[in-house]
Amino acid sequence: MIHKIPHALTDTMTFRERLGAIERIPLAEYPTPLEQLPRLSAELGRPVYVKRDDGLGRALGGNKTRKLEYLLADARRKGHQKIVTFGGLQSNHARLTAAAANRLGMQTHLFYFEKRPTQLAGNLVINKLLGANMHFIPLGGNGMSIETTIRLVRLVSVCMLGRSYFIPVGGHNALGGLGYVRAALEIDEQARAAGIAQAHLILAAGSGGTLSGLMAGLALCGSQLKLLGIDVGKLWKGFPASIASLANEIGSQLGQPLSFTAQQVPLIESTYVGPIYGSPSEQGNIAMRTLAQLEGLLLDPVYTAKAFAGLLGEHAKGHLGQRTPLIFLHSGGLPALFAFEAGSLLNKASGLK
Ligand SMILES: Cc1ncc(COP(=O)(O)O)c(C=O)c1O
Structure with a gap:
C-alpha cells in the first residue's frame, strides 16, 4: 500500500534532514541501551550484545x-x-x-x-x-x-x-517503517562506538516492517552491520518480496531510491517458526531458557524466543562467521509469556535445568 508522507520535503534535502522533518510524537526515551552479554559471549566464544527495544514505551513496551x-x-x-x-x-x-x-x-x-x-x-x-x-x-x-x-x-x-x-x-507501512530507519542510525552509531561496526544484527520478522526499516536505514547510512531476520510465523505469501518492496518505498519517501529485490532480503523463512505462528517452539523454549539462565533476560515465546533460537542455530551452523560480534534486537513481547501453559514453555531439553 502506498502511504504518502505528507510533508514539504525538497529535493535537495539529505535523507537525515527528510527524516527529521517528518512529524513524530516521541513516546519513549532514546537511545535504548546496547548491552553486552558477558556470560553468553563466553558460552558462544564471541562478543554478543542485546539492543534493548523491549522496554520501549508504555504498557510493557516493545518495538512497535x-x-x-x-x-x-x-x-x-x-x-x-x-x-x-x-x-x-x-x-x-x-x-x-x-x-x-x-x-x-x-x-x-x-x-x-x-x-x-x-x-x-x-x-x-x-x-x-x-x-x-x-x-x-x-x-x-x-x-x-x-x-x-x-x-x-x-x-x-x-x-x-x-x-x-x-x-x-x-x-507495516512506509510511515511506520521510518521508526526503524531511526533505529538503524541509532544502532549503527552505538555499534561503531562499541567497536563492533561489522556485527551481525539479528531480529524477529513478523509483519516484516522492522526488517524493512532497518534494511533501508542501514543502507542509507552506509552501515557495515549485517542484518538477519528470522521469520517467526511463515504467515504471508511472497514475504521477502513484500519486505523488499517496503524497504524500497521507505527509501523513496526519504528521497533516496533503493532497489532491494526479494532475493536480497536477509530472511530465514521457515527454519525457526516451529509448529505454527503464535505457538511456542521447542527451539524457542531452549533459547528462552538459555538467555534467562545465562543472563537473566526474558524473551517471549511468539517472537523473540524464535528469533533468538535463530541466532543460536545460525551460530552453531557456522553461518555467522566464527568470531564476528552479534547483536540481538530484543523487540519485546513479554506479556505473551503469561498466555501459555507452563508445560508448553518448559519442555525438557538437553543440558538445561
Ligand atoms: C515482540 C515482537 N518482536 C518482533 C515483532 C516483529 O516485528 P515486525 O512486525 O515489524 O516484523 C513483533 C511484531 O510483529 C513483536 O511483537
Whole structure:
C-alpha cells in the first residue's frame, strides 16, 4: 500500500534532514541501551550484545512504539480520534497501539480474525485494562500476501466502524517503517562506538516492517552491520518480496531510491517458526531458557524466543562467521509469556535445568 508522507520535503534535502522533518510524537526515551552479554559471549566464544527495544514505551513496551510515533502523529495531524488495527491473539502491536493511543486521548479498536478465547490471557488482558475495543471475527488463516490481507481488513473495518485511522498489522507501512530507519542510525552509531561496526544484527520478522526499516536505514547510512531476520510465523505469501518492496518505498519517501529485490532480503523463512505462528517452539523454549539462565533476560515465546533460537542455530551452523560480534534486537513481547501453559514453555531439553 502506498502511504504518502505528507510533508514539504525538497529535493535537495539529505535523507537525515527528510527524516527529521517528518512529524513524530516521541513516546519513549532514546537511545535504548546496547548491552553486552558477558556470560553468553563466553558460552558462544564471541562478543554478543542485546539492543534493548523491549522496554520501549508504555504498557510493557516493545518495538512497535518506534513505528507508532510516526503513525499516531499522522493520525493526530489528520484529526482522527478512532484508531483501528489488527493482529494475532498475542499481538504486541495491538497492545502498544492501545497504550499509545490512550496517552494521546484516542480510542482504539483491535481486530482479531480468530474466535474469542474463553479466557483472556497475556496481551488480551492488558488490552482490556487499557479499555481497547476488541473485535473477534473467526475467519481462520489466510495464505494471502500481507498487502492483500491489509486491504481486506481495512475494508472490513470501514464497513463496521466507519471513518477511522487504519494502521496495518504490525504498523507495516512506509510511515511506520521510518521508526526503524531511526533505529538503524541509532544502532549503527552505538555499534561503531562499541567497536563492533561489522556485527551481525539479528531480529524477529513478523509483519516484516522492522526488517524493512532497518534494511533501508542501514543502507542509507552506509552501515557495515549485517542484518538477519528470522521469520517467526511463515504467515504471508511472497514475504521477502513484500519486505523488499517496503524497504524500497521507505527509501523513496526519504528521497533516496533503493532497489532491494526479494532475493536480497536477509530472511530465514521457515527454519525457526516451529509448529505454527503464535505457538511456542521447542527451539524457542531452549533459547528462552538459555538467555534467562545465562543472563537473566526474558524473551517471549511468539517472537523473540524464535528469533533468538535463530541466532543460536545460525551460530552453531557456522553461518555467522566464527568470531564476528552479534547483536540481538530484543523487540519485546513479554506479556505473551503469561498466555501459555507452563508445560508448553518448559519442555525438557538437553543440558538445561
Ligand atoms: C515482540 C515482537 N518482536 C518482533 C515483532 C516483529 O516485528 P515486525 O512486525 O515489524 O516484523 C513483533 C511484531 O510483529 C513483536 O511483537
